[in-house]
Amino acid sequence: MSSSSIEARIALVGNPNAGKTTLFNALTGQNQKVGNYTGATVSRKSGTFFTPHGHKFELIDLPGAYSLDPNSPDEEITRNVLIGDQEDEETPNLILCVLDATHLERHLYLLIQVIDLGYPIVVALNKTDSAESQGLRLDPTALGERFGVPFVAISAMTERGITQLKQALRHPFPSPPGRLWKGPAELEEAIKKSTKLAETNRENNPAASGLMAVVKDNPEAKEFIQKARFEYIHRAVEVGLQRPNEELLALTDRIDAQTLHPIKGWCIFTALMITVFWSIFKFAEMPMGLIEEGQETLQGWVRDFIGEGDFQSLIVDGIIAGVGGVLVFLPQIILLFFFISLLESTGYMARAAYLMDGVMNKVGLSGKSFLPLLSGYACAIP
Numbered sequence: 054m055s056s057s058s059i060e061a062r063i064a065l066v067g068n069p070n071a072g073k074t075t076l077f078n079a080l081t082g083q084n085q086k087v088g089n090y091t092g093a094t095v096s097r098k099s100g101t102f103f104t105p106h107g108h109k110f111e112l113i114d115l116p117g118a119y120s121l122d123p124n125s126p127d128e129e130i131t132r133n134v135l136i137g138d139q140e141d142e143e144t145p146n147l148i149l150c151v152l153d154a155t156h157l158e159r160h161l162y163l164l165i166q167v168i169d170l171g172y173p174i175v176v177a178l179n180k181t182d183s184a185e186s187q188g189l190r191l192d193p194t195a196l197g198e199r200f201g202v203p204f205v206a207i208s209a210m211t212e213r214g215i216t217q218l219k220q221a222l223r224h225p226f227p228s229p230p231g232r233l234w235k236g237p238a239e240l241e242e243a244i245k246k247s248t249k250l251a252e253t254n255r256e257n258n259p260a261a262s263g264l265m266a267v268v269k270d271n272p273e274a275k276e277f278i279q280k281a282r283f284e285y286i287h288r289a290v291e292v293g294l295q296r297p298n299e300e301l302l303a304l305t306d307r308i309d310a311q312t313l314h315p316i317k318g319w320c321i322f323t324a325l326m327i328t329v330f331w332s333i334f335k336f337a338e339m340p341m342g343l344i345e346e347g348q349e350t351l352q353g354w355v356r357d358f359i360g361e362g363d364f365q366s367l368i369v370d371g372i373i374a375g376v377g378g379v380l381v382f383l384p385q386i387i388l389l390f391f392f393i394s395l396l397e398s399t400g401y402m403a404r405a406a407y408l409m410d411g412v413m414n415k416v417g418l419s420g421k422s423f424l425p426l427l428s429g430y431a432c433a434i435p
Contacts, residue, residue, distance in 0.1 A: 067151030069117035201230025348377035
């Protein structure tokens with residue numbers, strides 16, 4: 054990847070499960086590099102692609118984030134890259150923000166936060182095919198007018214709209230739209246002064262630094278800004294999104310109402326975990342028995358073939374017993390990851406992470422830490 058031939062750096066930003074990585078793969082193909090961010094174990098993925106206009110861009114797939122108020126290492130790195138505070142990482146020239154069209158209002162909060170940072174932005178409105186199948190009618194043009202940035206309807210999974218998205222990534226990039234919401238005079242004056250101070254200090258992103266300085270020690274200002282953002286989003290969605298029946302909740306919303314409920318959600322979670330681990334124990338029993346029988350048979354053959362002594366002990370009690378002791382757990386591990394993959398593909402893992410967030414925060418972890426913890430329980434099944 055030759056940096057001299059790259060005209061600009063584009064940061065790919067979006068909520069977890071918005072289809073961001075699928076879009077990254079659709080745009081870059083095999084032209085990818087994977088590493089780690091300096092001082093962190095979070096993966097850094099980057100790649101290059103060409104637009105129909107002949108521009109060559111570098112695309113950085115930032116970790117998924119629900120907002121720029123970080124609650125996890127992933128979100129902290131995404132925020133730091135965007136405000137120019139991540140070690141050994143240049144600030145991007147443009148933000149490509151991926152939104153899930155089936156949960157548009159929820160995902161727009163991250164977009165309005167990114168707009169506040171003062172970057173040129175292009176929005177990839179993903180999963181529009183799923184939204185249409187749910188009876189949702191989207192108006193990308195109206196949404197673009199409301200937010201001051203181009204919206205391109207795509208389906209990253211089927212690669213529908215990818216060509217139009219590449220065409221929207223013209224260089225030079227569109228001007229930043231500027232902050233959309235307005236606060237009372239006192240708040241606006243405080244933001245203005247703080248931003249000017251950041252400019253004087255030559256900080257990487259004065260707009261972001263000024264805004265963060267105002268809300269840092271002022272909970273009331275932070276609460277007002279959040280409310281103003283949500284109100285703006287609600288008004289924009291009324292124009293750019295039509296639902297088939299406002300009184301009839303979509304299937305996913307009904308599922309969310311049950312799985313995220315403070316009581317029902319935990320009951321569902323407990324029942325699912327019991328079912329998963331019972332299934333692992335039940336279905337792994339037979340293949341584990343076959344592996345143990347195979348190990349004993351192989352050890353018997355080797356004992357008959359090699360006379361007694363240290364060499365026989367090395368092969369039988371060392372190598373075969375050691376490898377067999379690991380292989381015997383393989384059925385449980387395979388079944389565990391099958392169930393994890395199944396729960397992820399249905400979207401339940403994201404809901405479980407949200408449910409676990411309050412518990413995990415008490416020990417300094419995010420709800421998403423539940424997944425690697427769950428992965429370690431296969432060998433602990435009685």
